[in-house]
Amino acid sequence: MKSILDYETVSLIDEDDALEIIDQTLLPGKIEIIRLHTAKEIWDAIYLLQVRGAPAIGVSAGMGLYLLMKHSKAQSYDEFMKELDEKSDYLNSSRPTAVNLSWALKRMKAHVEKVYAKMSPRDGVSGSFSDAVRPKLIDEMRDECQRIKQEDIDVCRRIGEYGVTLVKDGDGILTHCNAGQLCACKYGTATAPMYLAHEKGYNIKVYCDETRPLLQGARLTAFELHSAGIDTTLLCDNMSASLMKSGAVNVIFTGCDRVAANGDAANKIGTSMVALAAKRYGVPFYICAPTSTIDINTPTGADINIEQRKPEEVTEMWYKERMAPEGINVYNPAFDVTDNELIAGIVTEYGILHAPYDEAIRKLFSEIKK
Amino acid sequence: MKSILDYETVSLIDEDDALEIIDQTLLPGKIEIIRLHTAKEIWDAIYLLQVRGAPAIGVSAGMGLYLLMKHSKAQSYDEFMKELDEKSDYLNSSRPTAVNLSWALKRMKAHVEKVYAKMSPRDGVSGSFSDAVRPKLIDEMRDECQRIKQEDIDVCRRIGEYGVTLVKDGDGILTHCNAGQLCACKYGTATAPMYLAHEKGYNIKVYCDETRPLLQGARLTAFELHSAGIDTTLLCDNMSASLMKSGAVNVIFTGCDRVAANGDAANKIGTSMVALAAKRYGVPFYICAPTSTIDINTPTGADINIEQRKPEEVTEMWYKERMAPEGINVYNPAFDVTDNELIAGIVTEYGILHAPYDEAIRKLFSEIKK
Numbered sequence: 001m002k003s004i005l006d007y008e009t010v011s012l013i014d015e016d017d018a019l020e021i022i023d024q025t026l027l028p029g030k031i032e033i034i035r036l037h038t039a040k041e042i043w044d045a046i047y048l049l050q051v052r053g054a055p056a057i058g059v060s061a062g063m064g065l066y067l068l069m070k071h072s073k074a075q076s077y078d079e080f081m082k083e084l085d086e087k088s089d090y091l092n093s094s095r096p097t098a099v100n101l102s103w104a105l106k107r108m109k110a111h112v113e114k115v116y117a118k119m120s121p122r123d124g125v126s127g128s129f130s131d132a133v134r135p136k137l138i139d140e141m142r143d144e145c146q147r148i149k150q151e152d153i154d155v156c157r158r159i160g161e162y163g164v165t166l167v168k169d170g171d172g173i174l175t176h177c178n179a180g181q182l183c184a185c186k187y188g189t190a191t192a193p194m195y196l197a198h199e200k201g202y203n204i205k206v207y208c209d210e211t212r213p214l215l216q217g218a219r220l221t222a223f224e225l226h227s228a229g230i231d232t233t234l235l236c237d238n239m240s241a242s243l244m245k246s247g248a249v250n251v252i253f254t255g256c257d258r259v260a261a262n263g264d265a266a267n268k269i270g271t272s273m274v275a276l277a278a279k280r281y282g283v284p285f286y287i288c289a290p291t292s293t294i295d296i297n298t299p300t301g302a303d304i305n306i307e308q309r310k311p312e313e314v315t316e317m318w319y320k321e322r323m324a325p326e327g328i329n330v331y332n333p334a335f336d337v338t339d340n341e342l343i344a345g346i347v348t349e350y351g352i353l354h355a356p357y358d359e360a361i362r363k364l365f366s367e368i369k370k
Numbered sequence: 371m372k373s374i375l376d377y378e379t380v381s382l383i384d385e386d387d388a389l390e391i392i393d394q395t396l397l398p399g400k401i402e403i404i405r406l407h408t409a410k411e412i413w414d415a416i417y418l419l420q421v422r423g424a425p426a427i428g429v430s431a432g433m434g435l436y437l438l439m440k441h442s443k444a445q446s447y448d449e450f451m452k453e454l455d456e457k458s459d460y461l462n463s464s465r466p467t468a469v470n471l472s473w474a475l476k477r478m479k480a481h482v483e484k485v486y487a488k489m490s491p492r493d494g495v496s497g498s499f500s501d502a503v504r505p506k507l508i509d510e511m512r513d514e515c516q517r518i519k520q521e522d523i524d525v526c527r528r529i530g531e532y533g534v535t536l537v538k539d540g541d542g543i544l545t546h547c548n549a550g551q552l553c554a555c556k557y558g559t560a561t562a563p564m565y566l567a568h569e570k571g572y573n574i575k576v577y578c579d580e581t582r583p584l585l586q587g588a589r590l591t592a593f594e595l596h597s598a599g600i601d602t603t604l605l606c607d608n609m610s611a612s613l614m615k616s617g618a619v620n621v622i623f624t625g626c627d628r629v630a631a632n633g634d635a636a637n638k639i640g641t642s643m644v645a646l647a648a649k650r651y652g653v654p655f656y657i658c659a660p661t662s663t664i665d666i667n668t669p670t671g672a673d674i675n676i677e678q679r680k681p682e683e684v685t686e687m688w689y690k691e692r693m694a695p696e697g698i699n700v701y702n703p704a705f706d707v708t709d710n711e712l713i714a715g716i717v718t719e720y721g722i723l724h725a726p727y728d729e730a731i732r733k734l735f736s737e738i739k740k
Contacts, residue, residue, distance in 0.1 A: 028695040207701065210684065210694075212582060212606040218685070218694040226695045233699035236582040236684055238607035238640025242676075242706040245642075270608025272615075276646045306612075314580065314606055315588070324580075324588040325398040325596050329603035331577065336612040 004224040005195065007033070009056045009185050012063045012146065017070060019063050021051045024182060028223035039068050039090060046094035046101070053183020054257075055152045055290075058100035061091050062145035065108050070138055076129050077116060080137065084109060097307070104148055111144040112137050153186045155290045158349040160192025163253060163288060166345075166352075167193055169202040171250040174240060176209040177268035178216040179255020179288060180224050189288040190253040191225065193347070198230050205231045207249060211268060212237055213313040213332065237270045241277035252278050252285045253347070259287065259294040263340030263357025264301025269333055275342035284344035291348050296365055301337030309334050374594040375565065377403070379426050379555050382433045382516065387440060389433050391421045394552060398593035409438050409460060416464040416471070423553020424627075425522045425660075428470035431461050432515035435478050440508055446499050447486060450507065454479060467677070474518055481514040482507050523556045525660045528719040530562025533623060533658060536715075536722075537563055539572040541620040544610060546579040547638035548586040549625020549658060550594050559658040560623040561595065563717070568600050575601045577619060581638060582607055583683040583702065607640045611647035622648050622655045623717070629657065629664040633710030633727025634671025639703050645712035654714035661718050666735055671707030679704050 011020040018035040019042060026032050034050070036042045042064040045051050051060050068087040074080035088105045095101055115137060167173065179190035187195050197204050206225050211217035218234055226232040235243060243249055252274060256267040265271075265287045278285040298304055311330035316322045324330075346353040346360075350368065353360040381390040388405040389412060396402050404420070406412045412434040415421050421430050438457040444450035458475045465471055485507060537543065549560035557565050567574050576595050581587035588604055596602040605613060613619055622644060626637040635641075635657045648655040668674055681700030686692045694700075716723040716730075720738065723730040 028693075029691060209608075210582070212580070212608060215693050222698050223695045226698055231699070233701050234684060234694050235701040236607070236639070238579075238582060238643055239701055239703060239706075241643045241646060242639060242703050243701055245706075269606070269612060273608055273611045273643050273647060276611060276650055277643060280646055314604060321399060323398075323585050324604050325593045328592050328596055329601070331603050331605040331609055331613055333609060333612050336609075336615075 002031075003228045004181055005186075005228050007031075009053075009182055010051060010059045010063065010149065012066070012142070014142065017067055019060060019067060021045060021060065022182070023050045024052055024220065025050050027182075028219055036064070039064075039087065042067075043091060043094045046091070053178070054098065054100040055184040056182070057095065057098050058104035059145070059149045059152060059185055061101045062104040062108050062148045064091055065105060066138075066141040066145045069141060072134065072138070074129070074134060077133065080129075080134060081112070084112065107148065108141060108144055111140060115140045149185050152184055155349040156184050156187035156189055156192045159189055159288050159290065159347050160187050160196040162352050163193025163286070163347045164196040164200065166251055166284070166286060166347075167197045167202065167204065168250065170204070171197075171202070172205045172207060172248045174207040174209070174243070174249045174252045174274065174283075175221060176217065176237070176254045176271050176274050177211045178220040180221050182220050182224055183255075188255075189290065190255040191221070192288065193253055194225065194230060195228065198228065205233065205248075207233045207235055207240075207243060209237045209240060209270065209274065210234060211270065213317065216268070237273070240274050241280070244277050244281040244283050249283050252283055253288050256287045256289045256293055257335055258298065258304055259289050259346060259361075260298040260300050260304060261296045261358060261361055262300045263343060263346065263353070263355065263361065264304075265289070265338045265340070265343060265346070266301060266304045266306070266335045267338065269336050272336045272338040272342070275338045279342050285342060286345050286347050287338070287343055288347045291350065291364065291368065294348070294361060294365075296361060301339065304337060306336070307334040308332060372401075373598045374551055375556070375598050377401075379552055380421060380429045380433065380519065382436070382512070384512065387437055389430060389437060391415060391430065392552070393420045394422055394590065395420050397552075398589055406434070409434075409457065412437075413461060413464045416461070423548070424468065424470040425554040426552070427465065427468050428474035429515070429519045429522060429555055431471050432474040432478050432518045434461055435475060436508070436511040436515045439511060442504060442508070444499070444504060447503065450499075450504060451482070454482065477518065478511060478514055481510060485510045519555050522554055525719040526554050526557035526559055526562045529559055529658050529660065529717050530557050530566040532722050533563025533656070533717045534566040534570065536621055536654070536656060536717075537567045537572065537574065538620065540574070541567075541572070542575045542577060542618045544577040544579070544613070544619045544622045544644065544653075545591060546587060546607070546624045546641050546644050547581045548590040550591050552590050552594055553625075558625075559660065560625040561591070562658065563623055564595065564600060565598065568598065575603065575618075577603050577605055577610070577613060579607045579610060579640065579644065580604060581640065583687065586638070607643070610644050611650070614647050614651040614653050619653050622653055623658050626657045626659045626663055627705055628668065628674055629659050629716060629731075630668040630670050630674060631666045631728060631731055632670045633713060633716065633723070633725065633731065634674075635659070635708045635710075635713060635716070636671060636674045636676070636705045637708065639706050642706045642708040642712070645708045649712050655712060656715050656717050657708070657713055658717045661720065661734065661738065664718070664731060664735075666731060671709065674707060676706070677704040678702060
C-alpha cells in the first residue's frame, strides 16, 4: 500500500485542464484518484464530499475557478469579471456554509482586481484585452490558486514543527475526528505533529476516536495514519477516558473549526468530552489551529452558533438497517465547545499559545499585523 | 404500538411447556414474541442474545431448567440430580461468563436439594420416587423459578420507587446503554425511576446515549421508553457533554455491572465519560444497582477485570461495509470504571447510598444480614 503522503489531496493538472483529487467517499475501502474537468464535476465533488475539509475545499474552489476561467473568451475586463462572478457563485453554492470556500473564491477575485488595477496603461487596453490583458489575468489566477495551496502546506508544516516539540519518542497520541492531510493539502493540522514525529523516526502509537455519527476518525484518520506506516489504533468515542486512565495516552491533538478570542474552541462534537477526560487523567490536550481559524470577533465559545444536523445521520446512515425506533427524537449537534481552561495549548503556525488565551491571542494578532 | 410494559421480557407458559420471550435481536424493527420448547432452543436464545441482560438471563435459565426437568423420567433422586446437572451444565455453557446464569442454575439446584433434604421419611422413598418425590421436586422447581422472576420485579420496582424521589416533573433524564426492562423482567434498573415517573404523570424527557459499539441505547433503551409513551431523544455517546452544558439534563441514571466495596462502579464502556461531564456541569449522576451487583469482596474499581471484546464490533458490525482500514488495531473494552467521587448516589432496593460509600455499603450489608 502506498502512503497517504505519496498523494496530494488536491492538485492542479494544468496540462489536462483538470483538478486531481482522492475520492474520499470511497475511503477507506478504495483509493481512487479522479480528475475533475467541468464546472459540474467540480461542484459535485465538493457537494458530495469527494473532497472535504476547510483548507482542501478552499484550494479546490480556487483551482476550480482558475480552470473554469482558463479558456475564457471574454473580450473586456467587465465581461471577464462578469463571467468570473458567475463561475464563482456557482462553485460557492456547492457548500454555502463552508467559510474557506467563499474565502478562497473572494481571494481569487480580489487578486484579479488588484493585478488589473496595477496594469498600466489601464485605459485603452480594452482593444487588446484578449491578447494582452486576459492571458495575464489568467496566469495570475493560476499562480494565486497555487499560492493558496502552498500557504496551506506551509501552515500545516509549521504547526507540525511546533506540535512535534510536544511529542516524545514512544508517546501514545490521541486524536478525534479528521484534522488530517485529507482535509488539507499535506500534513493536516492535528496530524502534522504525528507525521513529523514519524519523519523523525519516533516510535509513536496513535489512537483515533471513530467520531460518530459520520465516522471521520475510523474512515479517514485511521486510514491515512495507517497508510503512512504509523501504528494506529481505533476506538469508539466513549472509550477514550478508559484509555487515558490506563496510561496509554501521553498527549492529545485535535483540530478546530473556530477558536474564540478567549481560547474557547469549537470542534467536532465530542471534543469537549475528550478534553474533560484529559483533564481528569492529566493528559495535555492541544488544539491545532491555523490563525485563520482564530476569530477575534467572537468573544467566547458561547457566541459560537452550533449547527444541528439531520437525525438520519444518527439513526440510519452507515447501518445495514435502521438502528433506532421510528419516531424517535434525535439530538445531533455537529460541534461542541471546549472550555479554554481544559486546553493545555493552541498550536498555531506562529507558535504555541498558552493561557491566558485572551492575552496570548491579542498579542499574536497584533504581531501578525506588523 | 403496544407499550413495552404490555409485554414481559421472559415468561413461563407452563401449559405449553414453553418459555416465552421477546426476540431482542429483531428490535427495534420488529416486536416478535417467540416460545422456546427444547433445550437447544433455550440455549440458542441465550447464546444469540434473543434474551439478554443479567436478570433476564438468570430467569430464563431457571425457567429453562424447570422446563427441561418437568417431564423427567428419573427413577431415583440420584438419577434426577444427575439429569439436572447435565441440563444445567448445558444451559450454563450458553454464556459462560454471565454470572446470573450460573447463579440462577445453582439456586435452582440448591433449592431442589433443600426440599429433598426436608422430605420425610427420606430413607426408603426411592421405591416411590416417581410417584411421590419427583412430582414434588418438579413443582418446587416451578415455584422457585417464578420466585426468581418475582424477586427481580420487586427489586426493580423498589429501585424505581427510591429513584423516582430524585426526579421532578418536567425533568430531563439521561441514561447510557440498556439497564431497562428488556434486561430484566419489568421496569429494569436505571429505567425504573423513569417508568415510575411516567406512571405518576410526570412530564419527563429521556435522553439515551446510543452506546457504541453494540448500540444497546439506540436499539433497546430508546425503543422501550418510546414504546411506553415516554418522550425519548437519541444521541451519540460523544454528545452528552454538549447536552448537559445546554441545561437539558437534570439527573442521570445508569445501571452497573459491578460495584466495588468503595463505591467505584463498573458499567458499560463510556459511563465514566458521562459521569465526568455530569460532574463538570453539575448534573447528579446516579448508579442503579440491586445489592446483588455490589461486590464487597472487590475492594476498588482497579480490582475489576475488564473484558476486551473483538475488533469487528467496532470496525464492521452493523455497517453496510467495513468502516475502518484493514489491519488497524482496535481498543474495545466492554466496560469502564466510574470513580466513586463522580457518583451522587447508588440507588439500591434498600434505599439510596451516599458517600462515603465504603461505610454506606458496609452498613447496608450488615443490616441485610440481620
